Amino acid sequence: MPHPSRARRLRARTAPAALPVLALAALALAASFALPARAADAEPGRQLFTAEAMPPCALCHTLADAEATGTVGPSLDDLKPSADQVRAAVTRGVGVMPPYEDLSTEQVDALAAYVSGVAGR
Numbered sequence: 001m002p003h004p005s006r007a008r009r010l011r012a013r014t015a016p017a018a019l020p021v022l023a024l025a026a027l028a029l030a031a032s033f034a035l036p037a038r039a040a041d042a043e044p045g046r047q048l049f050t051a052e053a054m055p056p057c058a059l060c061h062t063l064a065d066a067e068a069t070g071t072v073g074p075s076l077d078d079l080k081p082s083a084d085q086v087r088a089a090v091t092r093g094v095g096v097m098p099p100y101e102d103l104s105t106e107q108v109d110a111l112a113a114y115v116s117g118v119a120g121r
């Protein structure tokens with residue numbers, strides 16, 4: 001058994017040392033929440049691009065982030081369109097690319113944000 005006063009001194013010394021560890025743990029926890037949240041933001045746009053928009057954009061366009069390798073239309077990784085450019089192409093159509101009249105404004109916005117955010121990365 002350590003002398004009582006010695007035990008108190010030990011405890012006093014270990015408490016401050018634990019603080020940085022706790023701070024790091026809190027940061028790691030915060031980061032682990034922040035990361036999936038960011039990925040989830042891109043997910044609806046990515047889903048639309050690869051599957052839900054009909055016909056799927058991935059059928060005709062190359063976009064590395066979506067693992068899309070279509071070659072009918074221009075590679076969006078090369079074109080790096082702005083969100084407005086994507087919005088215009090999707091709502092009005094361009095050349096043989098059909099207009100997507102069934103997509104809601106939210107879906108078009110999700111696509112525009114997703115494609116302009118990941119193209120060329």
Ligand code: HEC
Pocket residue numbers: 049053055056057058059060061072073074079081085086089090094095096097098100111115
């Ligand atoms: C049937 C094939 C096809 C599909 C499906 C398709 N595209 Fe396209 N897309 C094209 C072609 C072809 C062009 C080039 C048209 C031209 O320049 O005449 C094009 C052009 C574009 C452009 C460039 C527009 C500009 O300003 O030059 C963007 C952005 C784009 N498509 C995004 C999308 C998105 C997002 C989707 C899905 C919602 C999609 N495309 C689906 C064939 C397709």
